[in-house]
Structures are given as C-alpha cells and as structure tokens.
Amino acid sequence: MSTTPVFDAQADTAQARLVRAKEASRSIARLTSADKARLLETIAEAIESSTARIVEANALDIERGRADAIGESLIDRLRLDERRVAALASAVRDVATLPDPIGQVIGGHRMPNGVALEQVRVPFGVVGAIYEARPNVTVDIAALALRAGNAVVLRGGSAARESNTVLVAVMRQALADLGHDPEAIQSVDDFGRDGAKAMMHARGLIDVLVPRGSAALIETVVTESTVPVIETGAGVVHIVIDESAPMDWARDIVLNAKVQRPSVCNAVETVLVHRQAAPQLIPVIASALLSEGVAIHGDDMVAGLVAGTIPATEEDWAAEYLGLEIAIKVVDDLDEALAHIRRYSTGHTESIITTDTRNAERFLAEVDSAVVMVNASTRFTDGAEFGFGAEVGISTQKLHARGPMGLGELTSTKWLARGSGQIRG
C-alpha cells in the first residue's frame, strides 16, 4: 500500500493509477458501514481544516477563469468561497449518515431443489467521473463512491484544476491517516486529455463512468467510451403552458425554473404555450422574465406580444442556454407540444402547467423523460430535493439509473447461491 497521498506524475502513468485504484477498490469494498462513516467524517474535518488552502487554490482558478473570460455562469459554478467549502464538508457528513446500501438483500428465494438464492447489493468497484467546472463534484462524487464501497477516479475540468488538486490531496490524506489505501481516490487531471482517454478505455479497471458537464463532453464520453457509461445532465428542459394554466402558476414556475439558478441542467430552456392561452399569459410571463434580465427568443406570435423578442431559429429550440436566455414558442395543442418535446428534449425534465386532468395524465404518460412534472418547477429535479443526499448526477439514459442518482445507483448486485450438492437434471 502506498502511503504517499501526493502524486508524482513524472514517475507515473494514468494507466498505473487506474490499476492502483482497482487494487484499492478491493479493500474499500470490505470496509464496514461504521468504517466508511468514520472515513467520511475524517474527510469532512480535513476539508474544514483546509478551508483557507482550498479557497486560496480556488482563487487562482477564478483568476485564470476571468483572464480567459470564461463567462459569469462558469465563474459561478467554479467558485468555492468559505460558505461553499463549509457546505462541501456538510454534504460529506450528510452522505455519511445515509443508509449503507452494501450487503442489503434485495431479493431471493429457495429453488425447488433446495438451493438458497439471494440477491445482494455490492459495490461497483471503481467509479470514474469526468466533469467540468464545478469543483464540488470532486468531493460529492468521492464521498458517494466511498460510502457505497467504491474506489473513485476523477477527471475534473482544467478550469478547476488548482481547486481539485487540493481537494483530492486533502481526501487522500484522510484515507492515509486512517490507515486506508489512499490509492482509492485517484485523479488523472495532470494527464490532460490523455487522462480522460485512459479512463474511457479502461474496461476491467473502471466499472462505470459518469460524465458530468456540457452536452459536448457527454457526447464525447458516450461515443468514445468502451467502459459502461451513465449519461447525465444535458438538459434541454421544457415547460408546457396548457390552455387551462393558472396565470400565477405559469408565471412563477417559468420564472423560478429559469432564474433561480440558470447555470444548471434542470433550468428551463424552452416554454411551449397553448395558442388559446398565449395572448393573456405570454406578456405576463415575458414581463417577469425581462425584469430579471432574461433575453427572450420567440416565434412570430411571441414577437407580436413582446417587444424586444429575438426571432427564434432552429438552433434555439435545441439550445441549452444555461444562462439568462429562454425560447418561447406558441403551439396549437398538446399534440404539437408533445411532438416538439419528442424532437428536441434531452429526456431530462419536462413540466406542464395545467388544471385539466386529462392533459396532465396524458403528459405524464407520454413524455419520455427522466422526470415528468405537473404544476411544479423543473428545478426540483435534484438529488437533494428528491431526498438522496448529495447527488452523483442526473441520468438521462434509461439503463441502470434514470433521473437524480443517489447512493443506490453507485452499487451493483450479485447473486449468492448456497447448496448442498445439487446438480441440474
């Protein structure tokens, strides 16, 4: 077991780190629930006592980000002030209190011949994460992976490199301090693109890969990886304003879904308004949005109702703005809204504002997205809001996990069969 929690890139390769993570995963998998809780508490304390060092490193990232003019939405996602560092430590403690899924018996029966079958939750082994600006992902995913008995390999965005380097070193030191193998937390940030490439082709070393970030990042990982991937995040999120939508719900929900935190995947990007409701509701919704500085891209009818509307193009319907922009389109009926969603949605979250039960139930049944809502803000699609503690990401694929992912989604299962000499007839 290595006792050096600091990397030495000169004497190392990304591949070698993945091998060490796989080896370390076997000892992590055997930790008891109490061991893992103590480990996370130690990590939380280490983060707290390293606050100054973390904020300092983060300031370098912010500074470089401003110099590179990466934009305010990215700067917001990058920032770790004292309050956010405290929130990081607190999130780790929350994860420590979550029920341990490992060893849970989720099924089983005795076969007619007497063989006892049991299906139990087991760790994946090694969880890989490839992500972009937000350095809190570094800690969130490591904590969740460890709580579920996994080692973790991290590849964060270069924009957050200074912050991530410190966070990873702090967590590895906590592992070492408790006598655990620090190799269970790896970063391949210092190998740049080659680090991500090594992860995507590490079949047998990484058991599942979670990309978090832009649509382009996710597309690259899904297309290139031979390791199983959980596709997360990209959110071209829709709100449908039905003919029967109450004005206050429509206005408040669209406003909240757009401006409460515009830089995240569950923020709304496109609003589809029933033609009958458009003349009354669009001016009210648009006025609320404009007063918050949101730029409105709209079709001809929207342009006729709202001064300053930017004519919407095909690109707008497919856009994930992640900022103070929105697209608004008038539709003839629910059929047209559903067809538009089938075409442009990334399958993340869609919500309908309606008091018509038939339309609500039809929307819930026919929209093929991870989360389908009636009369609620799309901002609720979130692990913490769903009660899972810190979240690994929001899966937009249909395999293994769909929607906000918690601890259970970072586990696999295996079958145990106990017999006494049975053979098949």
Place this chain on the structure above:
Amino acid sequence: MSTTPVFDAQADTAQARLVRAKEASRSIARLTSADKARLLETIAEAIESSTARIVEANALDIERGRADAIGESLIDRLRLDERRVAALASAVRDVATLPDPIGQVIGGHRMPNGVALEQVRVPFGVVGAIYEARPNVTVDIAALALRAGNAVVLRGGSAARESNTVLVAVMRQALADLGHDPEAIQSVDDFGRDGAKAMMHARGLIDVLVPRGSAALIETVVTESTVPVIETGAGVVHIVIDESAPMDWARDIVLNAKVQRPSVCNAVETVLVHRQAAPQLIPVIASALLSEGVAIHGDDMVAGLVAGTIPATEEDWAAEYLGLEIAIKVVDDLDEALAHIRRYSTGHTESIITTDTRNAERFLAEVDSAVVMVNASTRFTDGAEFGFGAEVGISTQKLHARGPMGLGELTSTKWLARGSGQIRG
C-alpha cells in the same frame, strides 16, 4: 401504420426499419397488460400452427451448417425440431403469464413542499438483440420485449437465417392479425454486417442493445456500440474444489456442470483443486469426465494423476471451450484460487465445493461474479432455473442488470411529480 408484415429489402434500409420500430414502440408502450397477454397467446398459436414451416426452414440451416462443418455444438444450438418448436410456443405462453412490470410503482414519497413523487416502471422503448446460432433467442427476446411493452430489433446469426426469417414473419403476422403495428418486431438479418452496424450506432432509436453469443461478438458490440449495451454471456466459469470437498459432491457437480449441456455459457471450463485434495479427488473426477468423452487439459500434477492429460497452456486458462473439454489446475490454497479467478474469470458464475464455512463465506464475499455458488452446479445460472421465465441473457456487467435477466431488466423507470404551483426556494 404498415400492414405488410413481409420485408422488402429492395425498398428499405436498416435505418428506416429502426425508425419504424421506434415509432411502433410508442403504440406498444400503451398496450394494457391484457392486450400484451393476448398478443403473446396469438404469437404462441401462430408458432404452433407454423411448426412444419419452421422445422423445414431450420432443416435448410442445419444442412448448410453441416456443409460448412460448423461443428456439433453449433448444430445442437441451431436445431429446431418439433419438440423444440413446441417448447418455444410454451415459453411464449410462460412469458404471457409473468406479472407485467409496466406501471409498477417502485418508490416515491411526498416532498416537504407537498409535491408528490412517484417512481414507476416504463418500457425502454426499443430493445435490440444481436446474437448467434440459437434461433430460439429470436422468439424468447421478442416475447420478453413485447411483454415489457417494448418494440424489438433482431439481428440473428447467418447460420440461423432461414429459421429466423420464418419466426420473425410468423410473429409480425400475429401483430398485424390483432391490429397492432407489425413494425414493432424488426429484423435486419438481410443487411448482414451492415444491419448490426446500423443497430450499434442507433442512439435515439434503440434504447438498449443485448449481444448474445461468442466472446468475440460481445467484444465487438461492447467496443463499437454507442447505444447502451448489456454485456452478456461469455462464461469462463470456474469450480473450486476445496480441501474439505466431499468426493461425491465434487465429482457429481463438476460432471454435471461440464456435460449436462456443454455448449452453453454456464458450463464449467476450469476446475481448481486444492493441493491437499488433489491426489484423492482428481482421479475420481477425471475418470467420470473421461467416461463422458471429456478431454482434460491439466498442469503437471494433473498429468501425473491422469493418463492422457493434455498439458495446459496459458490459452487453456482463458478458454471458453463450449464443448467436451475442461482445464484442471492444482492450487496451493484458496488465495491462489481466488487470484486465478480474478485473472481469468469473465464474471459469469463460479462455485466452490466445500464443507468449510469460512472458505464458503470468503468465496461468496470475495468472488466478483454475477453468480457465486457454494456446493451447487454452475448450470443453475439460468433465467428459468431462477424463476424468471424465458431469459434475455445472463449479464456479466455490473450496470443495470447482473446475472440472469428477466422481464424487469427489460424496463426503465421514470419519475412522476405532481404539484400545485410549487417553486424552489
């Protein structure tokens, strides 16, 4: 909706068929449980009344197989006689009686703000299967996919092409006869390798791809596919004979696991024998195997105990013989057995024969395979034996499904959120 259940390759492309399958999947997803049961009964009847036609088509495949000298193990997997056709229809009826997973509420709670959250099972949409010789897979997978509300796209092996063509036509006719869209069952067999290629790159059209067959086929699909894959089947399966193994259990289980049906993935390929037990047990086990015509590849100690042992090479430890061959190795202790399994196992099934509780529990805990057994034949790793009805395959990956897959593994989930104007604070 097309009403022609017969393909016209001249006027068609693989891509066009995938698009039609996706469109058809929406109507299949809305069928009630009773509709789906009736559909499967109709398919079962159609298969029965087409027995002569199916057996006739299969005879052409068998004939071509013999001419191509594909080997008896492949011929066995290819064969559809009257009894096996009856078994096919019966398997479809069994699937019809399985509880419908669709609509099942598998979780949920009310958020503190009053939004009601519900996690429900939904169909994947379109299930793709790429497989080799066994034509029964064509019917098994179509029946399971339909029962779980999915459309299905099939790409069978060229060795079974005549059989598959008839089976697919019979099933499509059954869909059409009931007024359902026959495009919900597609085959791309007539496009050869291009058909498989189109499926592997059909993100957005195929929701999950299940390869079944040789390690090479699975490797190709896992590596090339951008559609999420459930890796199935390749089985380098081990039995460990512990020092404490009773002679009759050791002999009977190894014999059963090797010869009861040698051509399938849960048949044992390598036996690891504790050095202390080797002199007593290896001659007995070997004699039973030799009397059934099994060729024995072994290390030096095995060669010293069993006349006619073929010296084992590195290739033997990694071999999936799928026939009357076996590799036997003597190990110093359980540590060496576990290390050998870590290196060579495909993560399908491993069994230990022991009466030592500590070794049994250690084996169950540390072997990282889909099914881990004590004192039972590896042949039990099977959907029907596990009580799932016909099986989609045996997953050897850790994502989504692990071990024998039944109906539940052919579904996804989605979250429904019902609110009354809630926004995030």
